[in-house]
Amino acid sequence: MGIAGLAKFSTVDFPGRLAAVVFTAGCNYDCFYCHNRQLIPFSGQEELPLAEVWAFLQKRKGLLDGVVVSGGEATFWQGLSEFLARCKANGFATKLDTNGSRPEVVRRLLAEGLLDYVAVDYKAPFDRYPAVCGLGVDPEKVKETFALLLAQDKVSFEARTTVFPTLSEQELVRMAQEAPVFPRYVLNGYRKPELFCEKDREQIEQKPYSRQELERFVRLLLPYQPNCALGTV
Numbered sequence: 001m002g003i004a005g006l007a008k009f010s011t012v013d014f015p016g017r018l019a020a021v022v023f024t025a026g027c028n029y030d031c032f033y034c035h036n037r038q039l040i041p042f043s044g045q046e047e048l049p050l051a052e053v054w055a056f057l058q059k060r061k062g063l064l065d066g067v068v069v070s071g072g073e074a075t076f077w078q079g080l081s082e083f084l085a086r087c088k089a090n091g092f093a094t095k096l097d098t099n100g101s102r103p104e105v106v107r108r109l110l111a112e113g114l115l116d117y118v119a120v121d122y123k124a125p126f127d128r129y130p131a132v133c134g135l136g137v138d139p140e141k142v143k144e145t146f147a148l149l150l151a152q153d154k155v156s157f158e159a160r161t162t163v164f165p166t167l168s169e170q171e172l173v174r175m176a177q178e179a180p181v182f183p184r185y186v187l188n189g190y191r192k193p194e195l196f197c198e199k200d201r202e203q204i205e206q207k208p209y210s211r212q213e214l215e216r217f218v219r220l221l222l223p224y225q226p227n228c229a230l231g232t233v
Ligand code: SF4
Pocket: 027, 028, 029, 030, 031, 033, 034, 035, 036, 037, 039, 040, 071, 072, 073, 099, 133
């Protein structure tokens, strides 16, 4: 498995930076609302040759200042350390997007000094993780990832939640209460994915919360998560 996609320019994926985003193949979760459903299988995907990605990044040196590694779940990619090290050697700041299920990998990457920013998904109330992200998902791993990122201060860290339509106001409040206080906590709006499983059609097709509702949720969560903000809507 390796890189399955590349977004050549983003102003929104890496706070304060102009970044390219690489998408790795394979994910151990199966979130019903996943926007990268085609990236979930660990094998059989068309991959982008690494040489092509590097040829692009070399050309963008000085124009882009960051690289985001997203997925799928990038912590499964065997070449991740090497790729991040090469990004840093070429002057790019690095950001990892992760579902938080592999704290041991995040711990190693932090120890190796290969990350400048980590964004961890906080998908749902911990007791709803299997229903939202797939049976067998262990939310204790996510808690462990939060804890190890909070125990250090060298690498920027945010948690983020996609506020899908069946995530209720009460559940959002509970999530804000059950988590440690994050240095940044972003609520993102829900968009209906193009690809989804037929069994999930009913919840996929529910009306997304409006910007006004999301802004109200942010205000509601501030007493528990004072660094809560609205992200993409
Ligand atoms: S963790 Fe991300 S990539 Fe994996 S299934 Fe969930 S939304 Fe999709």
